[in-house]
Amino acid sequence: EVQLAQSGAEVKKPGESLKISCKGSGYTFTHYWIGWVRQMPGKGLEWMGIISPADSDIRYSPSFQGQVTISADKSINTAYLQWSSLKASDTAMYYCARRDYYDAGSKFDYWGHGTLVTVSS
């Protein structure tokens, strides 16, 4: 069974750093890109970026370029999303999702349960 297990909820202060994780199981981790999606409280889904665990090729949404860092460690089937200096506006639920292909398109077919990040002084 395909599963994406995300790390637990975090409460941080503005200016602190943070790294959250997404561990894949039940499939060959390096065969599928992993994407990150933000959902701010009461708002919609925003695509942040995507990484190929096979070679760490990364594509960022222009809205998130320079704001976060996406990485992966294929030896432990885990992708990461990190911040060097959190802001209150980073408060949100963050989902990871597996990207699968069809024809020349792609879809997020499996999703993690989400990691709630709260940034407050």
Added chain:
Amino acid sequence: DIQMTQSPSSLSASVGERVTISCRASQTINFFLNWYQQQPGKTPKLLIYGASNLQSGVPSRFSGSGSGTDFTLTISSLQPEDSATYYCQQSFSALTFGGGTRVEI
């Protein structure tokens, strides 16, 4: 960037009714359009990919159509468990989502 615009932003319908949700892309995306359902407090779930292909395990009352810039998600007979927010997503260039449509029963 390709912008995705959904309409309406919310709707209310009765059980058994037919519901349609629209999604428009700011430029042509061929048929590279996906639909997701997010029930309150839950993780998003893939319903439709490639504009009209039903994801495995999704009830047949859900269907998708369209190509180019205009797409539609249809629920043929609304059920209580369909109360959710629905999002379109393009995969022609990057993976941007629409703003969502909340469906209330």
